[in-house]
Amino acid sequence: MTIIQFPKDMKWGVATASYQIEGAANEGGRGTSIWDTFSKTPGKVVNGDNGDVACGSYHKYEEDIEIMDDLGVDFYRFSVAWPRIFPEGTGEVNQEGLDYYHNLVDRLLEKGIEPMCTLYHWDLPQALQDKGGWDNRETIEAFLQYAELMFKEFEGKIKHWITFNEPWCVSFLSNYVGAHAPGNNDLQLAMNVAHHLLVAHGKTVIRFRELGIKGQIGYAPNVEWNEPYSNKEEDIDACKRVNGYFMDWFFDPVFKGTYPDFMVKWFEEKGAVLQIEEGDMEIISQPIDFLGINYYSGGVGRYKENEGLFDHEKVDAGYLKTDIGWNIYPEGFYKVLTHINENYGNVPIYITENGACINDGVENGEVKDDRRTDYLKQHLVALQRSIESGVNIKGYLTWSLLDNFEWAEGYTMRFGIVHVNYRTLERTKKDSFYWYKQTVANNFFEV
Numbered sequence: 001m002t003i004i005q006f007p008k009d010m011k012w013g014v015a016t017a018s019y020q021i022e023g024a025a026n027e028g029g030r031g032t033s034i035w036d037t038f039s040k041t042p043g044k045v046v047n048g049d050n051g052d053v054a055c056g057s058y059h060k061y062e063e064d065i066e067i068m069d070d071l072g073v074d075f076y077r078f079s080v081a082w083p084r085i086f087p088e089g090t091g092e093v094n095q096e097g098l099d100y101y102h103n104l105v106d107r108l109l110e111k112g113i114e115p116m117c118t119l120y121h122w123d124l125p126q127a128l129q130d131k132g133g134w135d136n137r138e139t140i141e142a143f144l145q146y147a148e149l150m151f152k153e154f155e156g157k158i159k160h161w162i163t164f165n166e167p168w169c170v171s172f173l174s175n176y177v178g179a180h181a182p183g184n185n186d187l188q189l190a191m192n193v194a195h196h197l198l199v200a201h202g203k204t205v206i207r208f209r210e211l212g213i214k215g216q217i218g219y220a221p222n223v224e225w226n227e228p229y230s231n232k233e234e235d236i237d238a239c240k241r242v243n244g245y246f247m248d249w250f251f252d253p254v255f256k257g258t259y260p261d262f263m264v265k266w267f268e269e270k271g272a273v274l275q276i277e278e279g280d281m282e283i284i285s286q287p288i289d290f291l292g293i294n295y296y297s298g299g300v301g302r303y304k305e306n307e308g309l310f311d312h313e314k315v316d317a318g319y320l321k322t323d324i325g326w327n328i329y330p331e332g333f334y335k336v337l338t339h340i341n342e343n344y345g346n347v348p349i350y351i352t353e354n355g356a357c358i359n360d361g362v363e364n365g366e367v368k369d370d371r372r373t374d375y376l377k378q379h380l381v382a383l384q385r386s387i388e389s390g391v392n393i394k395g396y397l398t399w400s401l402l403d404n405f406e407w408a409e410g411y412t413m414r415f416g417i418v419h420v421n422y423r424t425l426e427r428t429k430k431d432s433f434y435w436y437k438q439t440v441a442n443n444f445f446e447v
């Protein structure tokens with residue numbers, strides 16, 4: 001038996017996002033988001049699922065906070081729906097939207113739970129998309145206006161701010177792969193979006209400092225680890241390109257003030273050219289207080305000529321998979337965290353998302369999701385190894401508190417430690433919830 005012990009100041013939490021849990025899509029003065037539009041476009045989301053009701057958390061947030069109180073967590077990471085604050089993206093402020101988030105935050109603080117607020121978790125106001133969305137640099141200014149309002153409104157209540165969740169998903173997944181909203185398939189457009197997100201991030205950090213807001217600010221890229229199948233140069237280079245796509249492209253500009261040259265050249269050969277304006281890189285590379293890391297999976301890959309965007313193919317190396325088909329690959333978690341530490345410095349890191357899609361249902365009032373508990377154990381071992389290796393880990397927030405709307409997969413894929421019956425909205429704490437509760441209380445667990 002091994003005891004996996006975490007540092008005494010380790011923080012623990014859970015994470016969710018507005019469009020995935022709130023519902024009440026047409027209540028409280030909320031405007032339309034691109035995910036309302038995308039999810040109601042035939043063929044985009046499994047079963048035609050959408051966020052109209054979701055987990056009903058807009059009305060059930062007090063119950064959700066009672067569950068978090070029972071869990072004993074330090075942090076609750078949630079996101080604000082921009083269309084609840086500015087229904088048209090800019091212009092008139094919706095007071096009902098602000099009131100909702102004040103009620104949420106006040107209740108969290110009453111329970112001694114720190115709010116960690118993500119300003120952008122993908123639900124762009126449709127009115128801004130109609131004017132070009134993130135391809136239009138004017139959206140940067142609109143975001144800055146939204147962020148500044150939120151900073152001033154919640155000054156003293158929210159002390160941990162995240163500008164953008166998973167800029168890779170917002171840019172490449174949503175505008176090149178096309179799997180997420182708004183569903184474009186244009187590499188140049190995706191590159192423009194990625195750059196504008198980073199400029200918006202940098203401008204927001206600058207404004208946060210200028211306003212003298214008490215607290216910390218960062219962003220939350222998603223990462224995966226692609227390990228070369230062999231030590232052949234071609235396999236190593238192919239995996240370097242894919243890791244560069246998910247990581248370096250979004251880390252180098254913030255931490256080094258430049259885009260990774262090997263990726264710039266690769267994208268140019270694919271017909272996508274960076275469109276950088278004077279001062280952009282200095283804006284993007286504003287120092288941040290913490291880095292959020294979202295890790296789910298990784299695996300082994302190798303060179304394959306003309307395969308995909310990077311002459312790379314994933315190799316099925318026989319790893320066990322979660323129910324969404326992703327490898328269970330805790331080694332990749334350790335590799336990516338030590339890679340970040342070695343390449344970008346000892347920046348404070350919160351794991352802002354890590355969890356497993358395990359679709360076990362309720363039987364006799366229980367959910368026996370042992371595979372999720374096993375996933376969490378294996379990844380928390382990898383996390384503790386990275387702490388032992390000098391990575392500056394400040395906290396771990398599992399994705400997710402609740403089963404919720406998993407984007408293009410709709411409600412078919414369940415990531416929660418609490419089961420949600422989408423017909424009745426009944427919550428059922430899973431076995432993994434009780435394991436995580438014990439781990440949070442002890443700050444250690446046994447393998």
Ligand SMILES: N=NNCCOCCOc1ccc(-c2cn(C[C@@H]3NC[C@@H](O)[C@H]3O)nn2)cc1
Nearest residue numbers: 017020166173177179222294296353399406407
């Ligand atoms: N060219 N690229 N590869 C080919 C791409 O295939 C198409 C599908 O790709 C992906 C890639 C990544 C994801 C994903 C989902 N989550 C989970 C959420 N994280 C934020 C929170 O909201 C969670 O719900 N994290 N990542 C989905 C689909």
